[in-house]
Amino acid sequence: MGRRPQVDHEELARLSATGWSNADLAAHFGVTESGILQAKRSAGLSKPMTDHSTAIPWKLARPHSQSGPATNLRNLSAAAQGRPVRKEKINTAIRWATRLVETGRDIAYDQEQGFHEIEAHEVSHIAQVLRSAREKLG
Known part of the structure; x- marks a missing residue:
C-alpha cells in the first residue's frame, strides 16, 4: 500500500x-x-462546524429532528455561536423561547413523545439557550 x-x-x-x-x-x-x-x-482554512449539542443535548429520533422545537433550538444555537440566521427565523425562535421562559415552562425531549413542555426548574434549559443567543445578538 x-x-x-x-x-x-x-x-x-x-x-x-x-x-x-x-x-x-x-x-x-x-x-x-x-x-x-x-x-x-x-490547515485552519475552513470555518469550524456549528455545534448544537448544548442546545440539543438529546439524541433525536429522525421524525423529531425537523420539528419546530428542534429548528428553533438550532437557530438559537447558531445565533449564540455567531452564525448568521435569517431574521424571521431567529425572531420566531426568540418569541418561542421567550414565551416558554415567561410562562415558567421549559422544553424536554424523549424518543417516543418527542419535544414537550414541562414546568421549568431553577436552571431552565430553554432560558440558558435563549440567554446565550441574546448575549451574542446584543
Missing part, C-alpha cells in the same frame, strides 16, 4: 485564496475533494 499524497498547507492556502475550486485543488494535489476538505480543516 502506497503513501497517501501530502497536501502542502501553504500552497493549499495560497491556491485557495486565489479562488481555486475544491475540484481543481483535488486534481492538483492528487487527492479527492474530501481529502481537500480534510486538509483545509487541518
Whole structure:
C-alpha cells in the first residue's frame, strides 16, 4: 500500500485564496475533494462546524429532528455561536423561547413523545439557550 499524497498547507492556502475550486485543488494535489476538505480543516482554512449539542443535548429520533422545537433550538444555537440566521427565523425562535421562559415552562425531549413542555426548574434549559443567543445578538 502506497503513501497517501501530502497536501502542502501553504500552497493549499495560497491556491485557495486565489479562488481555486475544491475540484481543481483535488486534481492538483492528487487527492479527492474530501481529502481537500480534510486538509483545509487541518490547515485552519475552513470555518469550524456549528455545534448544537448544548442546545440539543438529546439524541433525536429522525421524525423529531425537523420539528419546530428542534429548528428553533438550532437557530438559537447558531445565533449564540455567531452564525448568521435569517431574521424571521431567529425572531420566531426568540418569541418561542421567550414565551416558554415567561410562562415558567421549559422544553424536554424523549424518543417516543418527542419535544414537550414541562414546568421549568431553577436552571431552565430553554432560558440558558435563549440567554446565550441574546448575549451574542446584543
